[in-house]
Structure formats: structure tokens, C-alpha cells
Amino acid sequence: MSKAMPEVNGHLCSLDAWDTFSLVKSDLGIKINLNFNAWDFTCDNLVGVASALFARLGLIQHLKISEREFMLFVKAVEAGYLSNPYHSFHHAVDVCVVIFFTLIDLGLGARLSTKDILALMLAGLCHDIGHPGVNNMYQVNAKTELAEAFNGVSVLENYSCQLTKNILEKHRLLRNSEPDVEECVMEYILATDMAFHFSKVEELNQLLLEWPQEGQVPRKSRRQLCGTILHAADISNAVRPWPLCKAWSDMVINEFFQQGDLERRNDLPVSPNMDRGCSSQAQIALDFDAYIITPFFEALASLFPDSKVFLQHLHSNRKRWTVLNRKLSALPSPLLPIRRVSFSAGTVIIPDSFREDTKSSPNNSLPRGARHRRRPNSLRRDGCPTDKVRPFSFIARIPSTDSLEHPVLS
Ligand SMILES: [Zn+2]
Numbered sequence: 001m002s003k004a005m006p007e008v009n010g011h012l013c014s015l016d017a018w019d020t021f022s023l024v025k026s027d028l029g030i031k032i033n034l035n036f037n038a039w040d041f042t043c044d045n046l047v048g049v050a051s052a053l054f055a056r057l058g059l060i061q062h063l064k065i066s067e068r069e070f071m072l073f074v075k076a077v078e079a080g081y082l083s084n085p086y087h088s089f090h091h092a093v094d095v096c097v098v099i100f101f102t103l104i105d106l107g108l109g110a111r112l113s114t115k116d117i118l119a120l121m122l123a124g125l126c127h128d129i130g131h132p133g134v135n136n137m138y139q140v141n142a143k144t145e146l147a148e149a150f151n152g153v154s155v156l157e158n159y160s161c162q163l164t165k166n167i168l169e170k171h172r173l174l175r176n177s178e179p180d181v182e183e184c185v186m187e188y189i190l191a192t193d194m195a196f197h198f199s200k201v202e203e204l205n206q207l208l209l210e211w212p213q214e215g216q217v218p219r220k221s222r223r224q225l226c227g228t229i230l231h232a233a234d235i236s237n238a239v240r241p242w243p244l245c246k247a248w249s250d251m252v253i254n255e256f257f258q259q260g261d262l263e264r265r266n267d268l269p270v271s272p273n274m275d276r277g278c279s280s281q282a283q284i285a286l287d288f289d290a291y292i293i294t295p296f297f298e299a300l301a302s303l304f305p306d307s308k309v310f311l312q313h314l315h316s317n318r319k320r321w322t323v324l325n326r327k328l329s330a331l332p333s334p335l336l337p338i339r340r341v342s343f344s345a346g347t348v349i350i351p352d353s354f355r356e357d358t359k360s361s362p363n364n365s366l367p368r369g370a371r372h373r374r375r376p377n378s379l380r381r382d383g384c385p386t387d388k389v390r391p392f393s394f395i396a397r398i399p400s401t402d403s404l405e406h407p408v409l410s
Helices: 017-025 045-058 057-064 067-078 089-104 115-127 136-141 143-150 156-171 181-189 195-210 219-234 243-266 281-303 306-330 352-360
Strands: 340-343 347-348
Touching: 017 045, 017 067, 017 340, 045 057, 045 067, 045 089, 045 115, 057 067, 057 115, 067 089, 067 156, 067 281, 089 115, 089 136, 089 195, 089 219, 115 156, 136 156, 136 181, 136 243, 143 156, 156 181, 181 219, 195 219, 195 281, 219 281, 243 306, 281 306
Parallel strands: none
Antiparallel strands: 340 347
């Protein structure tokens, strides 16, 4: 399916985890970059891909264990993921690929220690393990056992931490590592809760002020950067080349609507963006871009200019979503004062200050977090209105997924 590696892809079905491991480890045929399409691979292949990324980063060597032992650990992690439309092992490995790209191609790894990178990659691999395909809001509203177990706080992230801890201990993966590696893995997984998104943007802006241009980076800042990289990779669908951006969005929407259906069947309030009768995929994507993705990735680009590559994809994808939105949304968007919105990684509550900020500054279409030093002006030239407040909107006429272009998965 991948156009980038037809000669390899033609044989993928006959490749096992070891074959794939060898190809990726040797950087032969399977390219690890933003065009990487996890859906070209079986779960077994992806065990090999993920293991090879760790090998290329010197992490298996750092763990002082054999490649076979490490691959058995990854296999156990894979078995812990459910086959949800979006929150699957494919998503986990995709996140690891984006982390790898950020560390190597964008050079962020040069400012981190091997131990930092180990914790970051482990967190990326395990961050959604056990995800049941319905989000934290559902867990709390449905009063599930998981919500009860974790007192309704970061329910799925705490659950993933618990499962990760069990697998790490069962495989004694960190027996030769420093004791705080596991603590960092847990910290980074917990930070993937979208409830922390806005504090992450603030943190990133703070890092911008404190980040040393050269020399050693303080430990606290390195940990913050690791949390930031994982969060960036976790929400990176919107900043990938369009075919991947669209395909992952289709999967998110599919999972959302399944949750909405379940909520309706169980007489629960249907979560924002999850009612298949009155949600627009393109509008969700545009809102996500404007309020979540753009401020975050602009802040990242201010700190690490090479990460502007994400913004270039974002800009191009926004044009595509705008065209789709115009085509598919016959009805005008009602201006609803909604504070809770759902995105792939969870539900976000838009802070009042964030919204007030947009209201009081008519010349700024983007929230406060988006306005910081060195923002490229070109980012404002999109299809979205730039001179008025545009609250999140949930509009009618969702197209059937079949009618949409599906360039990657077809
Ligand atoms: Zn995730």
C-alpha cells in the first residue's frame, strides 16, 4: 500500500517481526519519517518496527538485555492493546515513529540523555495500553469500574500506567536501569491526559524562556521536554501529510461515533463531537487545529525551528479541511457556548481565560497560548475567519464515511 516502499511492502505479509526488525534496524526499505503509515503493517510487523526503533536509539544496549528479550516485552505490550478503530497498537507505534523523527531528524535527542530517551520511548509505546475505545468522560459518566478504581481522575492514563508497570515488572525490563526510569515513564504517560493540554502549552512557553541554547539542559527542563515530545507525537495526526492526517481522522471519528452510540443506548449524555447525527468531521478538525494544534506546534517551533515542518503540513491540511467543510456543511455553524470538546487524545475543557482572550482581542483569531514570540505570519492565512471569535461548533450533516476520500486505507 505504501508508495514509499513498494518493493518491501509487497512482501510484508511474509515478513515476521524479526524480518521487519532487521529491515528497520538497518534502515533498509522501510523509512521512518512523517510519511510512515502504520497501517501498512500487521501487529507482528509493528512489534519488529518498534523494537528496531529502540535498537537504533541504542536503548536495548542501554538496558543491557538481548534483542530477543526486548522483542518479547514489546510483544506483551502489543497484546495489551485492544483493536479499537483509533486507540490501537498501530497508534502506539505511530507515536513512537513520530517521537523517533523528533529526536533524530529534528535533533531534539541531542539535548536529552539516553535515560531520558528510554523513558520517553517506553511511555510512547505504552501510553494507551488497555484503552477500551471510550474516553475518560464516558468512564466517569457511566461510573465504570475503572473510574471507580482511579477516583475519576485521569482514568485511562492511570490504567495504562498500571498495565505498563505490570509488564515492565513481569519482564524485569528495567533491572539494569536507574530506579527513576519507571517513575519518568509513568509521569509522561499521565501527562498524555488532554486535561493537561493547556498547561502543557504554558509549560512550553516557559521552556522557551529558560531553554539554554547550548550546553547541558537542567534535568527538570529535560523531563518537561520529554512530556512535550510525547504529547506532540500523540496529537500529531493533524500535522502529518494529508493522506495520513485524513486517514487517522477517519479512525478517530469512527471511534467517537461508536462511543456516542453507546452513550445513547445507555441513556448517558452524548459526548461533544460524538453524535453521528450532528457532528462534522471537517469542523472538528478545523476547531482542533485552531484551538489545540496551532498554539502548541507554534510554541514548539519557536523553541525548535526545525519543527516548522509540522506547521507546514498543518497549514496544507487546514486548506483541505476548509474545502471539505464548505462542501459538506450546507447549514451555517451555530455559535454554541460549549466549553468541553473531544479530540483523539481525550476531552478538553477550554479555559474561560482562553476564550475571553479571543473575545477581547478582535485582531487575534488564536487564543493566548498561540500568541507568542516569533510566530510565523503565514499561519494566519487559512480558511478560518481571522477577525472574529469562533467558538467550537457542532454542525449538522455529517457525511457518510464512505463518501469521503480515503486515500490511505482504501
Ligand atoms: Zn494516544
